[in-house]
Amino acid sequence: MSLPGATADRDAADYVVVGAPLDSTTTFQPGTRFGPERVRRFAETYDDYDHATEQFFSDLFVHDAGDVRPWDDTAAYLDHLTGELRAAVLDDAVPLLVGGEHTVTKAGVEAADPDTLVVLDAHLDLRDEYDGNPLNHACVTRRALDTADRAVILGARTGSPEEWRRAARDDVTVVAPEAVADWLADPPDFTEESVYLSVDIDGADPGFAPGTGTMEPFGLTPREMRGVVRHVAPHCVxxxxxxxxxxxxxxxxxxxxxxxxxxVYRHAEARND
Structure with a gap:
């Protein structure tokens, strides 16, 4: 199954969807291996036309490249996934990575090489390792900072003492769920930065999105998450x-x-302008 509306040929694509059904380090409820298929399936009901931007999704040169299937060597898989995503970047297309556990963001960040990671997430994900594994979904923002200059974490509401100490350094900004509305009312200017936007669906309150591995109450509303996406998308790689x-x-x-x-709607609107 391809993402509905992803009708462009690969050579003509401005956006390349890549599924990454990795499910190797989920720590509570597994099942992220089914994520890419479910995102594609539940997008079938969406209208092609977006009234806010007056664009048709099927006109925006989106190509679905299918899934990069994982195997039992997570480090080798992430290296391979990085290469697949970098191929899109080298073709001047924007990778749209659909996980899979959050660990796959490491590959996306290495492929796109952004200045800044903006992440919607319930968790800080700033551990250096989890159960002895540095390639764990609880470590992904820490690993992303090996490439990106800084991280902005929106919606985080839990973390270990080590993570909160790491978050206090100058290269990390944490915006609590209750402060995201104020952040949106006066958002920072990302004009001079290249940005990677990562949406961990557990950033939403689990009442809105219970289908995730590590639910954390008191989260964001879908409308707040949409506001972040709309603001950040024009600056994203x-x-x-x-x-x-x-x-x-x-x-x-x-x-x-x-x-x-x-x-895609907001990025394409800015790109066309």
Whole structure:
């Protein structure tokens, strides 16, 4: 199954969808291996036309390259995934990575080489390792900072003492869920930066998106997440949405798919202007 509306040939694509169904380090409820398929399936009901930007998704040169299937060597898989995503970047296309657990963002960041990572996430993900593994989904923002200059984490509401100490350094900004509305009212200017936007679906309150591995209450509303996507998308060199699993009736996948489309509409509008 391809993402509905992703009708462009690969050579003509401005946006390349790549599924990354990695499910190797989920720590509570597994199932992210089903994320890319569910995001595609629950996007079938969405209209092609976006009234806010007066664009048709099928006109925006989106190509679905299918899934890069994982194997049991996570480090080798991430290296391979980085190469697949870098091929899109070298063709002047924007990678749209659909996870899979959040660990896949490491590959996306290495491929796109942004100045700044903006991430919607319930968790800080700033551990240096988790259960002895530095390539764990709980470490992904820490690993991304090996490439990006800084990280802005929106919606984070939990983390270990080590992570909060790491978050206090100058290269990390944390915006709590209750402060995101104020952040949107007076957002920072990313004009001089290249940005990678990562949407961990658990950034949403689990009442809106229960189909994720590590639910954390008191999260963001879908409308707040959409506001972040709309503001950040014009400055982005890549995008991902991750941590959708199969443990709900499609709410998480539907939200992830809608935010992906919002990203494309807003990025394309800015690109065309």
């Amino acid at each position: 890549a995008f991902d949405t991750v941590e959708v699993n199969d443990r709900d009736d499609g709410q998480a996948a539907a939200l992830a798919g809608k935010l992906l489309r919002e990203f």
